[in-house]
Amino acid sequence: MANISIVSPGKNGQLINEYGERVVPPEAWSFLPAGDAGITRRVTAQGNYWRVQYKKGRKTISKGVWAPAHTIAMAQQELAAMRETESYQKKRASDIQxxxxxxxxxxxxxxxxxxxxxxxxxxxxxxxxxxxxxxxxxxxxxxxxxxxxxxxxxxxxxxxxxxxxxxxxxxxxxxxxxxxxxxxxxxxxxxxxxxxxxxxxxxxxxxxxxxxxxxxxxxxxxxxxxxxxx
Structure with missing residues (x-):
């Protein structure tokens, strides 16, 4: 079952839902910091996550997502393996250029x-x-x-x-x-x-x-x- 929520960072590492209530991630979940869009896309594609974000002026800034630890680990392993392939390396070099x-x-x-x-x-x-x-x-x-x-x-x-x-x-x-x-x-x-x-x-x-x-x-x-x- 999908479990998708948007939460905001609170004091002392707390998480606040859209109603202003303190919430705690489910057991066996881990936090994936923002920074690697490839891994984040794979994790969120599973439809079971909480996105941590906040407003700064008119901008919405994402700090990362909470998701099942095994989902994050699998996404990291899959992406690491893909990035080692020759085809990916060539595409990466071409994209950078x-x-x-x-x-x-x-x-x-x-x-x-x-x-x-x-x-x-x-x-x-x-x-x-x-x-x-x-x-x-x-x-x-x-x-x-x-x-x-x-x-x-x-x-x-x-x-x-x-x-x-x-x-x-x-x-x-x-x-x-x-x-x-x-x-x-x-x-x-x-x-x-x-x-x-x-x-x-x-x-x-x-x-x-x-x-x-x-x-x-x-x-x-x-x-x-x-x-x-x-």
């Missing part, structure tokens, strides 16, 4: 989108490239959880949001701010800082002289060697 190529193409595509959004004057073109590379290096890694990894919004919008996010951390005191725990307050602070960031970009876009104390100039100096264009 394909993902790396895809990542390289997206990295370049995202970099160009950031440069396009910055839209710096020709006098500061090399500065735009330096800044774009710093932003891309931070935002693009797989699993980074940044806006650059989402497919839900267009590329240009991803690039714009990545620029503002990078500037928020690099050119403002956001990371040291004590923001009141009031609904909407953090969002309001971010909107205000985004406007500050947009104002910082204006002289670079117009080709105007950059003040030595410019926060953006200082941020870029931390990342790369500054080329003086004044």
């Amino acid at each position: 394909r993902r790396e190529k895809k990542q390289q193409l997206y990295t370049e595509e995202f970099l160009q989108a950031v440069i396009s959004y910055l839209n710096f004057h020709a006098a500061y073109h090399s500065i735009a490239e330096q800044m774009a590379r710093a932003i891309t290096q931070h935002a693009i890694p797989v699993g980074s959880g940044t806006v650059a990894r989402t497919q839900l919004i267009p590329l240009q919008e991803r690039a714009a949001k990545a620029v503002i996010a990078w500037m928020r951390h690099q050119t403002t005191a956001y990371d040291k701010m004590k923001i009141a725990r009031i609904k909407g307050e953090r969002r309001a602070v971010r909107r205000e800082l985004a406007q500050q960031s947009l104002r910082l970009l204006v002289p670079y876009r117009k080709g105007e002289p950059i003040a030595p104390g410019c926060p953006l100039r200082k941020a870029i100096q931390k990342q790369v060697k500054w080329n003086d264009h004044e």
Whole structure:
């Protein structure tokens, strides 16, 4: 009989069901931490498990599953044997190569989108490239959880949001701010800082002289060697 439940982690390793009640896994069950999707799929395919997950903002994060110990052991043994086969090794190598190529193409595509959004004057073109590379290096890694990894919004919008996010951390005191725990307050602070960031970009876009104390100039100096264009 299927025994599928969604539970949440509680205090001191406790598990809480959807009704807020403390529950205990059946005897002879073990916990399989999240991390190996292949094993997890084999275990959950048996239709007898509890998934442990929790909410973090809008995201649902899985910590793993509770399932019969023999089911987990069998899944681990089967997957280990499969991964030793020559056909699997070849497919694995091919998949890695394909993902790396895809990542390289997206990295370049995202970099160009950031440069396009910055839209710096020709006098500061090399500065735009330096800044774009710093932003891309931070935002693009797989699993980074940044806006650059989402497919839900267009590329240009991803690039714009990545620029503002990078500037928020690099050119403002956001990371040291004590923001009141009031609904909407953090969002309001971010909107205000985004406007500050947009104002910082204006002289670079117009080709105007950059003040030595410019926060953006200082941020870029931390990342790369500054080329003086004044």
